[in-house]
Every structure is written in structure tokens, then in C-alpha cells.
Amino acid sequence: MTSVGSRLGVGARPEGGGVDFDRLRADRRRRVFDAMAAADLDALVLGRPANVAFVSGARQLWTAGARPFGPTCVVVAGTARVHLLSVWDEGVPPEIEHADLYGLSWNPANLLRSLSGISGLQAARRVGTDGLSPGFPQFLAAAAPSAEIVDATTALRSVRDVKSADEIACIATAAAIAESALATMMSALRPGVSERELVARYVEHISRLGAPTPPSEAAVSVTPRRGRVDPPGVASSRTAAGGDLVVLDPGAMYAGYEAGMGRTSLVPGGHQRSRQAELLERARRQLAAVVASCRPGATGADVRAAWADAGGTLAPMPIVHGLGLGAEAPVVTSMLGSDEVLRAGMVVSAQVWVTEEGIGGCLERDTVLVDDGGPVALTRSARDSAMSSS
């Protein structure tokens, strides 16, 4: 694995040597065109922001939630050009020229006119997309009359799965930001603090570090000692009391790349400490087993078996999912993803959730590089400090 330690900052440096974004974009773009050739795709029509970012390198306006599918980016193999829906050139890298930009339309007829102006799309035979809507095939038929629409997901995964050294450096930087957020949240953890206050601390902190878009606002759970225990969701006004298990699960994004880590802490004071410490120990054992299973060649079934052997039974969230330009494939849950295969150079989020009524819940998560020599955790913390100091 290439050492990334000296690059872990967000600022430019006079001597260079940070993440070389020109190189990063050129490499991604080349990988996309290679994959199009391998999959015999004449064009790609992309709507998912992460796919658009991967091939275009453009810094897009971030909005919460899944974007409806639409033609935000068109990649044409024959001309080797990337066309982007953007009214302006700010945030657009120089390899995408003004002629490659098309404007925002509310009227489908105007959007169609924009697409019809893209050289090479009209004659495309096979067009790969990363989503569909019921009316889209008819719409695309007007812009590319002879095209068959095919699923580009496999081709896109083949270029996004394995990370370059520059991509890993971005993810490691995001990991450092997430660690910093976790430290800030932990320092605020005391009896009386609410979930909302902890989330407020989290998003404020990552913004001050220049990375204001959280991968997920579901980053805190003050787990109750009575009744059903849910993993983090929308923060509530529930406050932590001494002896509560509190999940802190911050993530961060740097240049679009995501990392995150989850740690559960016992709030100082209160009762039932040993039972809660035991639950936490179970979660940690499970996470260690899942992380250890993240080796090149391991299947989803292998990862699940490692988790189950360590006592894993409950998985309302994936046990492992990919990380790159946001959360991505593969997804391994307690039911799905048995045939997925981890490859060297993938980065995954490995996470476990254990809960027991009357005690609380624990979420533990790390960002892990699947390296040739075995798993390498990209997130770090003095993970036992909260326990030993309380």
C-alpha cells in the first residue's frame, strides 16, 4: 500500500505533493472510456451524482437524498468527450470545455434539444445508463433513435470498485476528518446532552474543517435502556444519562470521497455498567472479526460467516458496503450479497450493530482498505479511552 500519511490535509502546498487532482481526474476518465470499450458501449447517460462526479470531476451542488434519474452527464465513446448539464463553468474542470456544457431545462423538449446537439449520441447503438424512469426509454429514443438502453452498473462498478493511490489518499483524508469529528462529539458527551446537540456539534465541526456535507446525519443514537432500540436515525431531543450507551457514528467527505467510523461510549455515571460493557465488548469482537475477513478474494458469504461466527445475528444495516465517491457497491447484508467478491484496492465500511433490550445498543464501524496483504483500517481512534476513563 502506498503511504498516504504525509498527504492528510485539505490545503494546497507550495511544493505540491498533496492529492494530484489533475492526475486523479485523468485516471478516472481513462478508466471509464476503457470500460465503455470493454462493454461495447457507445455512450453513457448518467444521473447519479457520484457517477457524474467520477467521470466529469465536476464539483456539483450537494442536495440531500437520492437524485431523480435524469441525463446529467453524457459520455460519448466515439468522440471521447464528456458532456455535462451545467449552466456555468465554475466547479467544472478545464478538460470539459464550454461546448461540452448544456443548460438546465424544465421543459423536456428543451432538454431533448440539448441532447440532440451532442455529437455522436444520435448514432449510438448501445447506450448505458445508471438508472431509469418509466418515460425515459421513449425520451432517449428521440435523441438516439437506434440505441438499445443497457444497464451500465457493471461497467461503472468495474471502474469504481478498485481505488487508485490518489483516491485512497482522498478517503484517508476523509477518515481523518471523521476522526476529528468523533473526538469533538466524544468531548461533548456527558449526562444531559441530547442527540440533537451531538449532531449539531458534528456538522459544525466538519464544516469548519472545510467538509460541510455529512454522508449521513444519522450519526448519533442515545440508546434507551427500555423498549426497542434502533440504530441511529433522525436525531431527537432524547438526552444521555449516566450509564447509557451512546452511538457516535460520524462520516466525512473530502473531494467527494467518503470515510466514516462508529464508536459506542458509555456515559459516565449511572448503573448496569458491567452488562453494558459486556455488550460493547461483543460489538467490538464482531467488528474485529468482520474487519479481519475483508481480504482480497473474500466473498460476501465469507464476510457474513466471520460476522456470524463472532456472534453476529442482527443486521438492520449492511455488514459491509463499498466506499468511494460516497457509499457504493458491494453491499453485503445478513441476507444479500453472498456472491460479491472483495478485491485488493477496494475500500469498505465494515459495521456491526448489537442490542439487547434493557441494556442498549452498540454500533461499531471502521473504514477498511482491502489491501494485498490483508485489511488495513483507515480510521483510527483510542477506542478504549471512553471505557477506561469512565
Add this chain to the structure above:
Amino acid sequence: MFSPAGGVELLIEGSPIPASADLARMRRARGERLQTELESQGLDGLVLLGTSAVAYATGARLPGLDSGRAALVRPVAVVIRGEARPQLFTPFPGGAPPELPEDRVHGGVVADTEEGAADLVDMLHAWFPAGARLGADELSHPLAAALSDWDVVSASAVMGASKLRKTPDEVACIRTAQRINEMAMSTVVGELRPGLRQVDLTATFLRRIHELGATSNGIDPIWQVMPPSRGDGPWTTHGDIAFPTSTSDRFLREGDVIWVDTGIHYEGYASDFGRTWLVGADPRPTERQRRQFERWTTVVDAVRAGCKPGVSALELGRAAISANGGTKPWIDHFYLGHGVGTDSAEMPLVGTDLGERFDERLVMQPGMVLVLEPVIWDEGASGYRAEDVLVITDDGWAPLSDHDYWPFDSTPAAAP
């Protein structure tokens, strides 16, 4: 009751707008609307994957998620004709509405794999016979293939018709979202000074909305420094100004004119806050800037004067153009105004490239919500932009936003 006009009860189809929403009643009313539209449009059900559509159809509370995460293990809503309650698939079971029985709440859907799509479709078989007509908003390729037993059409007509006119409870949610947004922006403006970076303002904003009880943030907050002239700004496809461009660690400096634009969600409903702020040790608008603001006020007043049931979007657009001396007072790629609901921009859209015939047929009705956002561009001296929110009532309109125009009208209220 919410009655900003001072004691006058504001009615939507005869019902008052409550001070705070009755969420269970709101969800029930939305379910009834969806059922009415399924019936009248001849659909047997809906399969909804869009984040805002799921929020509308189920009332599920969802945290703010990056788009990749939101699409990886998806919330999905299934609405079955004849059944008042939806089926909800969600990775956030704690956000399911309390009245939804547990057997209607399922785990999130991995729609991008054949295996995940098959899991969902197995359940659909129990609810819909082969050949049933299903409305969908968004499909993955594996899901589209797995739905081949059914006649899948667009859900947009059902969703559009249901969402267009808000119930009084929905209006109350928008009002609450707007209030949280406004309070957070009051804190931000209290900290505004030269030397801060855009991301510093974001930090304060995001902290405040969560402290104040927002369900989620909606958009990376915009603090765009506006150039004096179009040519000084980014190149654009249409030659008009670029807005809104993304936030960065750009420093805000003495004399900068910034157009701010933020939005949050409360119980699924979006707010929309827009203002023009000046950066400075003692920011005071110049005479020319004051005239821009007056022009903006004139335009908004003219549009609001026309807001009542029966008036077309075309008439509202013409009122704005006339008040602006014959020039269209909005950005070429946007609109004079837009609706807001579970989407931050939805129908009614006023003044888009959908064209005059579309606007002519888009007639204001009680319960429609409008965010008015005219732009007064003053080439050489930047411009003024702000957004205000209103709802069409039975006999006119009522404001849903309530915020000062600092530093153009007065000093800012003390930050809460």
C-alpha cells in the same frame, strides 16, 4: 390558529391553517389523496423510490443523506389501491410513523442488484396480481426487469395531482420548516463579518438547524459572492448570471455582495430562504443598492397583489415583468417562483421554459404554496435577490416566511 394578518383566520378550502401540524391527520389526508388519484387515473398502486415521494406517501422520517448512501439501501413506498396505509421499506425503522403497523414496515431495498430487486418484487406479488397497472417514479435496471409482470407507468400524474394543493397541516409544516430556517439564519447573520469563509457560515447554520429541531438539512448552504457585472462571473450557457454555485472555503471580504440560499426539511417539508447580504465591518447599502431592493419589493408586492384563487401563473409573471419596467425579473434558467413541499422545488412553477401556454393553464388554487424569488440584476452594481414564501388561501394569500431584509430595511434582529 396561524393568523399573521392579526386575528383574521386563514382558510384553505374552509379549514384553518393550524399553528402546528397534526401529523397523523396530515398523513391520513395525503393517503386519501393518493387513493383518490389512483382511483381516478386507473392505477392499482404505486412503487416509489424517490426520497421525497417516499416521505410524502408514508410520512417516514429520514435523515439527510448523501445521494450515494440514499440510493444504496433505499427507502421505498408501496401504495396499494384500496388500502389506506402504505407499505414502507426503510433502513431507518425508528422513523416510521407511529400509526403504521409493524407488519407494514420492512428493511431498506438494495435496488441496484438483481437479488435485492427480486426481494422487493417477491413482496409485490402478494399485493398486486400480474398485469396490474403500477405507477413508478424511479427504477434501477434490475428493478425494471423484475417488474415485467406488471404494466409499469409513470407515477408523476398521481404524485403531481396529490401534492399540488397542500392541506392546512402541510402548510403548517412548511411554516415550521421556514421558521427554523429563519432562526438559524438570524444566528448566522449575527456572526457575519469580513474574514470568515463560506464554510464557516455553513458551520453555524448546520449547528443551529439541528439544535432547533430540523428533521434534516436539504442543500449545502449557498453563500455566493456576486460579481458587479455578468462578465465578471462564471461563464454561462445562456449569458445570464450563474446561480447558485457551490460553497467552498472562499473568504468573504469587505464589500462583498452575497446571495444566500438555504433550505431544510421538517417532517418531510422543505423551507426555502433567500436574501442578499452585504459583507463589511459596518455594512450599509449604497443608494444604488437601495434602489435594487426597492425594485425587488415593488415586483414582489405586484405579484402578491395578484395572488388569489383563479389567477394564472402567466398573469403573475406578467405582473412581475410590468412592475420591473418590462424586463423579466428572474434568471434565465429558473423562474419567478416555484412551489415547495416534500420537494424543495415543485409545482406550481411560474415563468420557466415550460412556456406561456403552460403558465396560462396553471391556475392558482387554495393550498398552493409559492416561493417568490425575483432577481433584480443591475449590471455594473451586482443585484438584489431574495425569496419569500406564501400560500394561496380561499380569498387571497398569506405569508409563510417572516424575516427582515437586513441590511436593506433595518438592523438585524438580535440572534436567538
